[in-house]
Amino acid sequence: xxxxxxxxxxxxxxxxxxxxxxxxxxxxxxxxxxxxxxxxxxxxxxxxxxxxxxxxxxxxxxxxxxxxxxxxxxxxxxxxxxxxxxxxxxxxxxxxxxxxxxxxxxxxxxxxxxxxxxxxxxxxxxxxxxxxxxxxxxxxxxxxxxxxxxxxxxxxxxxxxxxxxxxxxxxxxxxxxxxxxxxxxxxxxxxxxxxxxxxxxxxxxxxxxxxxxxxxxxxxxxxxxxxxxxxxxxxxxxxxxxxxxxxxxxxxxxxxxxxxxxxxxxxxxxxxxxxxxxxxxxxxxxxxxxxxxxxxxxxxxxxxxxxxxxxxxxxxxxxxxxxxxxxxxxxxxxxxxxxxxxxxxxxxxxxxxxxxxxxxxxxxxxxxxxxxxxxxxxxxxxxxxxxxxxxxxxxxxxxxxxxxxxxxxxxxxxxxxxxxxxxxxxxxxxxxxxxxxxxxxxx
Numbered sequence: 116x117x118x119x120x121x122x123x124x125x126x127x128x129x130x131x132x133x134x135x136x137x138x139x140x141x142x143x144x145x146x147x148x149x150x151x152x153x154x155x156x157x158x159x160x161x162x163x164x165x166x167x168x169x170x171x172x173x174x175x176x177x178x179x180x181x182x183x184x185x186x187x188x189x190x191x192x193x194x195x196x197x198x199x200x201x202x203x204x205x206x207x208x209x210x211x212x213x214x215x216x217x218x219x220x221x222x223x224x225x226x227x228x229x230x231x232x233x234x235x236x237x238x239x240x241x242x243x244x245x246x247x248x249x250x251x252x253x254x255x256x257x258x259x260x261x262x263x264x265x266x267x268x269x270x271x272x273x274x275x276x277x278x279x280x281x282x283x284x285x286x287x288x289x290x291x292x293x294x295x296x297x298x299x300x301x302x303x304x305x306x307x308x309x310x311x312x313x314x315x316x317x318x319x320x321x322x323x324x325x326x327x328x329x330x331x332x333x334x335x336x337x338x339x340x341x342x343x344x345x346x347x348x349x350x351x352x353x354x355x356x357x358x359x360x361x362x363x364x365x366x367x368x369x370x371x372x373x374x375x376x377x378x379x380x381x382x383x384x385x386x387x388x389x390x391x392x393x394x395x396x397x398x399x400x401x402x403x404x405x406x407x408x409x410x411x412x413x414x415x416x417x418x419x420x421x422x423x424x425x426x427x428x429x430x431x432x433x434x435x436x437x438x439x440x441x442x443x444x445x446x447x448x449x450x451x452x453x454x455x456x457x458x459x460x461x462x463x464x465x466x467x468x469x470x471x472x473x474x475x476x477x478x479x480x481x482x483x484x485x486x487x488x489x490x491x492x493x494x495x496x497x498x499x500x501x502x503x504x505x506x507x508x509x510x511x512x513x514x515x516x517x518x519x520x521x522x523x524x525x526x527x528x529x530x531x532x533x534x535x536x537x538x539x540x541x542x543x544x545x546x547x548x549x550x551x552x553x554x555x556x557x558x
Contacts, residue, residue, distance in 0.1 A: 136174065189226065366392065463507065507523065508520065
């Protein structure tokens with residue numbers, strides 16, 4: 116593979132017209148750099164060599180391929196032999212069969228004779244022969260940047276679009292149109308087409324990123340669409356990764372991710388992101404939720420690490436999680452036993468009974484609360500009524516979570532449809548709560 120980078124170091128050691136011509140001819144090998152070939156042949160080292168013309172004449176007698184004729188045309192042009200240059204270029208065009216060879220001739224028509232119209236015509240013919248995406252991009256760059264034929268470049272980009280099968284393909288095409296044609300409106304339209312075809316969060320993020328480069332003011336709507344499409348934690352983390360550099364949008368993603376996340380390790384991951392943004396309240400909230408949602412010993416250890424990393428100044432919290440970890444480690448067998456029971460639980464009653472065991476045997480309020488949350492989810496599947504929710508209300512009272520208990524009582528009162536059930540709620544709070552003072556106050 117010959118490139119400017121590989122050929123330049125050899126240029127200094129190339130002595131004489133034959134060596135310089137050989138280097139120029141190598142520049143035609145893929146990935147071709149015809150501009151560099153022209154530089155070599157136009158250099159004083161070549162044109163000033165007395166053997167330059169003989170070198171070209173000898174090459175003309177042995178030329179067999181399009182690249183041979185085009186390279187010779189460049190050499191003759193550099194020696195101011197326009198007639199011979201046109202002759203070689205004509206033969207090169209006659210020999211050009213493939214799309215790649217026609218592209219070479221088209222570029223040479225521009226570089227050797229400055230014939231933009233002829234080059235555009237040749238390259239238009241090449242377009243019919245080229246089918247691979249990368250070749251089309253190479254052709255588009257020549258037409259848009261060198262020939263500056265906007266109409267033909269548009270045709271090439273249209274053909275590339277027919278091959279776009281991923282959101283990333285639309286993003287690449289849009290950025291290329293914006294860069295090579297300077298047409299941001301068309302580029303934005305390509306992004307919009309991609310967004311209509313691909314709705315997965317990762318796809319919308321790829322398109323949003325491209326739009327941010329093209330028209331930052333229009334990227335917000337796509338970022339919002341990506342956020343709305345992300346329904347689970349993993350999808351939200353993809354959106355969050357793309358949101359770096361956009362703190363306000365990142366916080367919107369974090370808010371939704373915090374509401375979706377239920378596993379302690381996920382919440383700790385969010386705490387790390389909040390820390391990067393300098394949002395101490397967000398860090399505290401996520402670490403607190405992670406602590407409350409610990410499900411096993413490994414998660415407890417990770418919570419301790421997160422507290423020491425982010426909240427080391429909160430000595431009470433540091434001591435509390437250290438105590439919880441010690442309890443977990445000392446009672447790991449019991450935790451495994453209870454978690455096995457949890458995996459078998461199907462009804463709200465089973466989760467409530469298991470929560471009571473956790474409080475009695477381990478005094479782990481966080482784990483007990485997690486079990487009661489599962490019971491509440493099951494109960495809510497059939498609608499809210501105090502007759503069904505009373506066991507949960509009493510269990511939350513035993514747990515000692517006053518905020519949760521107040522919410523359930525307020526909802527019970529709001530849902531009561533007659534005096535009989537209203538009276539039952541009041542009597543339950545006044546007579547059956549473990550925290551009698553709280554119950555009577557609420558009653």
